[in-house]
Amino acid sequence: MPSAQTKILWLRKTLRIHDNPTLKACMEDASTVLPVYVLDKWHSNPQNVGDVRFEFIMESLRNLDEKFKKCGVDAGVIFVRGEPEKVLPKIWEAVDAKAIGFDTSEEAEKHSQKTDEDVAGLANKADVKVIDEPAHWMHPPGLYERHMNGGEVPTTMSSFETLFSQCGSVREPLSAPKSIPYDKGTADKALDAIRKALDVEDLTVPKSGDNKFYKGLKREQRKLRFPGGEDEALKRLEKVVEKQPDWVASFEKPKTAPTGLEPQTTVLSPYLNAGCLSLRRAWHAVKKAEKDAKGKPTQPPTSLAGQLLWREHWLTIGYFTEEDISKMKGNPLARQIDWDWDNDAKELFAKWEAGETGYPFIDAIMTQLREEGWIHHLARHMVACFLTRGDCFVSWEKGFDVFDRLLIDADWSVNSCNWMWLSCSAFFYQYFRCYSPISFGKKWDPDGDYIRKYVPALKDMPKKYIYEPWKAPREVQEKAKCIIGKDYPERIIEDHTATSKENMNRIKEDYDLSSSTVK
DNA sequence: GGCCGTGTTGGGAAT
């Protein structure tokens, strides 16, 4: 009875076959492994997941589909729509699956934990074994938990590093399987049963150019600057890490420019986030590069290894904090700050999001974010400071939403923690350290080439005025074919220096208030 | 992984 050994691999954030312990566990004693991706309502909605981020997932799935097929999984990835807790039980019943594999460490999001629990609960009831093999982190959550000894999750990098080292060395990544158990007769019957149970014809991953699919979701299919997929991830790892050990060993994050027309960092984050690349694989590649390099490697937190530690650090905070850390209220980590949300603030926010602040550096960054789905870490600092404590005094939660929708590396925990950091709500409190939208970019890019690329209206503005075009005399604006107020917007904040000073005082008041009420 | 004003210093050109 071949169906007795059919197992379902529920794909979410581990969109790869290398170093995939859940896949490996599913393969044991299985005659057929059926990989399933469930596109839920939340991810379908362009208001939650923007077109670029969505396409990154779709490309990753298409690549994974190919890879499964090459391993003998004839049907490739089974692509269905609906809510996992509703769809998956129908599938395991239809195919008489004995087990379902998924990684509960993958997502710290509170709503995902609920979905995970629901799916696991229903599986238990149906006598379907749940295979939970943590794949997404360097160390599994349970290992951190043991070493936390019932204590709180670390909230500083140095305490996290201690915890990380107590967990021992990072396990070596598993290699990708050459073939995956698949019995075509069983699988074909299973697919038919799934079609019947879900009342759908097509179970394949939508192809590139499938207009019906994209239109149905009210989406435009986007051409990506950073293509999704495991093959792309491994290619990039090879290019930026394995083949340039000296660069890896000398890497210091704060010294990389946010304005590079070619990224000055690795851009591995989208691949790590979607699980196209295993963190353990990346970790060992970085460690090997450090060893192979001529000079002494730089150290965390600014080194490349340090960047992987930051990710892991934020993931543990999201996972081990019971409350929703993407919100300010009820968030034990976040300082309570009286952000503005009147009509003026709403307008500032809308202009910020649209890249129409009248500050060229801000607008260039927001345009790159919208068009390409990735921006440099310090560019994130710049626009986050501007939206929150620096200029607009809008809550970091609003910025979180925009980043969550637009970034191809959007991770719920990482994103929450970084927004709290930049807005001086948690982890970092030096509110008088404020980024200037004029001088910050100039340091790296005095000619303003970055601005010229992403804000074409300013392409012919002389270097002298590229960061402050409102200062250009009328005849200069005319010559550059860029009249401020007509071809490029007026500033939404007239005086950055004065406004940021006022805002510093407001943060200070909130700080004083919270320190007098707490304790 | 601030910014800015102020102060110091050290090399190079002019005298």
Place this chain on the structure above:
DNA sequence: GATTCCCAACACGGC
């Protein structure tokens, strides 16, 4: 060759 001046490049501290 010694002196002066200029200014870029840092360093520091207050916000």
